[in-house]
Amino acid sequence: MESKELLSTNLLDRDGTFASHIQSQQGSIPSVIVIGGGISGLAAARILYDASFKVILLESRDRLGGRIQTDYSFGCPNPLAPLIRGLGLKLYRTSGDDSVLYDHDLESYALYDMDGRQVPQQTVIEVGETFKRILKETGKVRDEHTDDMSVLKAISIVLDRQPELRQEGLVNEVLQWYICRMEAWFAADADMISLKTWDQASALCDLSQNFLYLQLSLEPQEHVLSGGHGLMVQGYDPIIKALAKDIDIRLNHRVTKITNGFNKVMVTVEDGRNHVADAAILTVPLGILKAKLIEFKPQLPDWKVSAISDLGVGNENKIALQFDKVFWPNVEFLGIVAPSSYACGYFLNLHKATGHPVLVYMAAGRFAYDLEKLPDESAANFVMSQLKKMFPDATDPVQYLVSRWGTDPNSLGCYSYDLVGNPEDIYDKLRAPLGNLFFAGEAVSVEHQGSVHGAYSAGVMAAENCQRHLLKKLGDMEKLEMVSIRGEILAEAIPLQISRM
Numbered sequence: 001m002e003s004k005e006l007l008s009t010n011l012l013d014r015d016g017t018f019a020s021h022i023q024s025q026q027g028s029i030p031s032v033i034v035i036g037g038g039i040s041g042l043a044a045a046r047i048l049y050d051a052s053f054k055v056i057l058l059e060s061r062d063r064l065g066g067r068i069q070t071d072y073s074f075g076c077p078n079p080l081a082p083l084i085r086g087l088g089l090k091l092y093r094t095s096g097d098d099s100v101l102y103d104h105d106l107e108s109y110a111l112y113d114m115d116g117r118q119v120p121q122q123t124v125i126e127v128g129e130t131f132k133r134i135l136k137e138t139g140k141v142r143d144e145h146t147d148d149m150s151v152l153k154a155i156s157i158v159l160d161r162q163p164e165l166r167q168e169g170l171v172n173e174v175l176q177w178y179i180c181r182m183e184a185w186f187a188a189d190a191d192m193i194s195l196k197t198w199d200q201a202s203a204l205c206d207l208s209q210n211f212l213y214l215q216l217s218l219e220p221q222e223h224v225l226s227g228g229h230g231l232m233v234q235g236y237d238p239i240i241k242a243l244a245k246d247i248d249i250r251l252n253h254r255v256t257k258i259t260n261g262f263n264k265v266m267v268t269v270e271d272g273r274n275h276v277a278d279a280a281i282l283t284v285p286l287g288i289l290k291a292k293l294i295e296f297k298p299q300l301p302d303w304k305v306s307a308i309s310d311l312g313v314g315n316e317n318k319i320a321l322q323f324d325k326v327f328w329p330n331v332e333f334l335g336i337v338a339p340s341s342y343a344c345g346y347f348l349n350l351h352k353a354t355g356h357p358v359l360v361y362m363a364a365g366r367f368a369y370d371l372e373k374l375p376d377e378s379a380a381n382f383v384m385s386q387l388k389k390m391f392p393d394a395t396d397p398v399q400y401l402v403s404r405w406g407t408d409p410n411s412l413g414c415y416s417y418d419l420v421g422n423p424e425d426i427y428d429k430l431r432a433p434l435g436n437l438f439f440a441g442e443a444v445s446v447e448h449q450g451s452v453h454g455a456y457s458a459g460v461m462a463a464e465n466c467q468r469h470l471l472k473k474l475g476d477m478e479k480l481e482m483v484s485i486r487g488e489i490l491a492e493a494i495p496l497q498i499s500r501m
Contacts, residue, residue, distance in 0.1 A: 029052060029053060029054050030053050030054065030278050030279075030470045030471070030474060031053065031054040031055070031056075031277035031278050031279075032048050032053055032054070032055050032056075032277050032278065032279050032280065032281060032466060032470075033055075033056050033057075033058065033265065033267050033275050033277040033279075033280040033281075034048075034055060034056070034057040034058070034280070034281045034283065035057075035058050035255050035258075035267065035280060035281065035282045035283060035284060036057075036058075036059065036060075036066060036282070036283035036284045036285075036441070037057055037058075037059030037061070037063075037064040037065070037066060037244075037249065037251070038064075038065060038066025038283060038285075038441070038455060039065070039066065039239075039240075039243075039452050039455045039456050039459065040066075040283040040440045040441045040442065040455035040456060040458050040459035040462075041057060041059070041066070041281070041283040041440070041459060042057070042064065042240065042243040042244055042247075042459070043243060043455075043456045043457075043459030043460050043463070044281045044283065044440055044459040044460070044462050044463040044466075045057045045243075045244075045247050045249075045463075046243045046244075046247070046463075047459075047460055047463035047464065047467070048463050048466070048467060049246065049247050051467055053467070053470075054277070055247055055248060056248045056249075056250065056275060056277070057244075057247055057248065057249045057250065058250050058253040058255055058267065058269065058275070059249065059250065059251050059252075059253060060252070060253065060254035060255070060410050061251065061252070061410050062251050062252055063251065064240050064244055064249065064251075065240050066285070066410070066411070108331045108332040108333070108352075109124070109331050109332065109333050109334070109335060110328075110329050110331045110334050110335070110390075111124055111174065111177065111334075111335040111336070111337055112334070112335070112336055112337070112389065112390040113170060113173060113336075113337055113338075114336070114337075114338055114343075114389060115389070116389045116390055116391075116392065119170065119174060119337060123170065123171065123174060124174055126171075127167065127171055127174040127175050127178065128178065130165060130167070130175065131175060131178040131179075133165060134155055134158050134159070134165055135155075135199070137158040137161075137162065137165075138151065138154040138155060138157075138158055138195060139199070141154045141157050141158060141195070142154065142195050142196060147421075148194055148195060148196045148420050148421045148422070149195050149420060150190065150191045150192060150193060150194070150195060150420050151182075151190045151191075151193045151194075151195050151198050152179075152189075152190035152191040152193075153191070153195070154195045155179075155190070170337070172339065173337035173338055173339055173344075174337050176337065176338060176339065176340055176341045176343075176344055177335055177336075177337040177338070177341070177344045177346075179341040179344075180341040180342075180344035180345070180346075180364075181346070183341060183364050183365050184316060184346075184362055184364040184365075186198070186314055186364075186365075186417045187314025187315055187316040187364045187365065187368070187413075187414045187415060187417065188312060188314040188315075188364070188365050188417050189341075189342075189365040189366055190341065192312060192365070192417075192419060192420070193417065193418070193420075194417075194418040194419060194420050194421070194422055195420070196418070196420075196422075197418040197422070198418070253269045253270075254269060254270040255267055255268070255269055255270075255284070255294055256268055256269065256270050256293075256294060256295060257294065257295040257296075257297065258280065258282070258294060258295070258296050258297070258437065259296075259297040260280075260296070260297070260298070260434060260435050260436060260437045261297075261298070261435065263278070263436070263473075264276055264277065264278060264436065265277055265278070265279055265280040265435075265436050265437055267280055278436060278470050279436040279437070279438065279466050279469065279470055280436065280437050280438070281437075281438045281439075281440055281459075281462045281463065281466055282294075282437060282438070282439050282440070282441075283439075283440045283441045283455075283458075283459060283462075284441065285313075285410075285411045285412065285413065285441065285443075286308065286311060286313050286413070286416050286441065286442075286443040287313045287411055287412030287413035288410075288411070288412055289308045290308055290309065290313060290412070291412055300434070301434070303429055304429060304430075304432070304434065306423075306429075307423075307426050307429035307430045308430070310419065310422055310423060310426055311416050311417075311418070311419065311422065311426055311430065311443060312416060312417045312418065312419040313412070313413035313414070313415070313416055313417075313443075314364065314365065314413060314414050314415055314416070314417050315364065315365065315368040315369055315372075315405055315406040315413050315414050316362065316363065316364040316365075316368055316405065316414045316415075317362075317363050317364075317368045317371055317372065317402070317403045317404065317405060317406070318360050318361065318362060318363075318401075318402075318403045319360070319361040319363070319371075319379055319380060319383045319400060319401070319402050319403075320358060320359075320360045320361075320400060320401045321358065321359050321360070321361070321380065321383065321384070321387075321397040321399075321400050322356070322357060322358050322397055322398055322399040322400070323357040323358070323359070323395055323397055323398060324357065324395065324398050325357060325395065326351050326357045327391055327393065327394055327395060328349065328351075328359070328390075328391060328394075330349075330351075330352055331349060331352070332348070332349055332352055332353075333346050333347060333348050333349055334346060334347040334349065334359070334387075334390060335347075336386055336389070336390065342365075342366065342367055345361060345362065345363065345386055346361075346362055347359040347360060347361050347362070347387070348360040348362065359387070361383045361386070361387075368405075368406060369406050371402075372404045372406050372407050376400070376402045379402050380397065380400040380402065383400075384396065384397070415442055415443075415451070416442060416443040427444060427445070427446035430443060430444040431444035431458065431461075431462070433465065433466075433469070436469070436470075438462040438465060438466045438469075439462065440455070440458040440459045440461070440462035440463075441455055441458055441459075442454045442455035442458065444458045445457055445458045
């Protein structure tokens with residue numbers, strides 16, 4: 001076979017030949033290398049470890065969690081990354097059952113214009129109803145066109161057809177704020193979001209990699225949107241620790257090459273060291289794959305490369321501000337309306353949920369990338385200028401934190417979304433294994449794309465597929481019993497249905 005020939009001639013390493021690695025492992029229990037220490041990689045490693053496989057997890061960062069991180073520098077969990085419920089940790093309910101695009105009920109808000117005047121609540125409600133009508137009409141546009149288009153283009157078509165839905169002045173600014181919130185959901189601008197899929201599986205059950213909310217479903221089999229949403233107050237760290245318990249984890253191990261063949265997989269890290277196993281599960285962010293930061297031997301087939309290229313990666317950043325006292329109203333979020341969605345913005349009020357005087361500013365899409373061009377101090381100053389438009393007497397923060405997911409070399413973006421014209425089989429191709437190499441991560445999950453829940457589920461699926469593959473190949477199905485994902489540790493730690501914020 002081509003891959004066998006390639007391995008036998010080109011894979012000398014510092015310790016000897018690739019064959020020497022294989023000989024040293026013959027007769028041992030099945031072994032798997034998990035690449036990536038985010039929730040998907042941890043889920044996969046947990047499954048395989050509990051099934052008595054030999055597991056090594058390689059993570060490029062100096063910590064676990066990947067794009068999920070709980071920051072305690074404010075003295076409380078800081079949501080610069082997703083948070084998840086588990087292990088009996090406290091949840092703060094933020095919305096009811098019928099929330100689709102928003103993880104907060106709109107009854108708990110305060111919106112302001114660029115001059116600092118508060119927008120009447122009735123205006124926000126009425127524009128919200130108009131926005132729902134517009135989105136409903138975009139469904140008719142979708143039905144009329146065989147070719148895909150962006151959500152923004154479809155909205156434009158609807159407004160041309162029904163000029164009575166057009167808004168002017170302050171009312172239009174509120175409409176732009178609703179579009180801004182929609183863009184935050186996808187971490188992408190409306191002119192990049194696929195009309196074909198925006199309101200289907202990916203839109204209804206996702207979450208941000210930077211700020212996670214959970215669906216509070218009463219039963220696992222309930223509909224994705226049942227039960228509303230909630231904020232995990234204590235942070236995400238307990239879940240990471242539970243999943244990682246007793247697993248052989250190697251931090252600061254950046255993978256640079258994956259060689260797949262000869263019934264083995266060899267993974268090379270940045271310092272040149274090699275790790276060999278019977279199989280590998282790749283869970284790195286889609287942004288890393290798109291940037292081709294990992295070399296594959298043999299090269300990935302064209303259909304896999306196209307699938308990686310065709311799926312979009314969005315960006316959403318948070319600027320968290322801690323104050324010495326609360327000077328804002330007791331609502332769940334504060335919004336800024338403007339003539340364009342790019343200029344709109346909003347703050348989450350963590351004081352209402354946690355009791356700590358913290359506001360978190362959200363930025364998505366192109367605006368998120370533009371903020372990353374600024375030094376932390378300049379970004380915080382910009383956010384404070386927005387806040388002082390609403391509250392002229394606002395005090396300066398005592399601390400601030402700025403996320404930079406778009407330029408983070410370990411992620412290069414937040415979460416995936418459907419670009420205009422995505423092939424229908426793109427997710428099948430993304431998660432399709434190549435020999436002994438399996439693929440996981442949020443990007444391969446069609447039902448929960450862009451979510452921690454999707455990443456977790458994809459990790460579980462890849463682990464189970466890898467497990468079956470190796471046991472079948474080894475002819476040892478009876479010797480090693482497949483272990484259910486509902487093990488002692490995972491029983492309390494499995495994420496409930498999640499939606500993004």
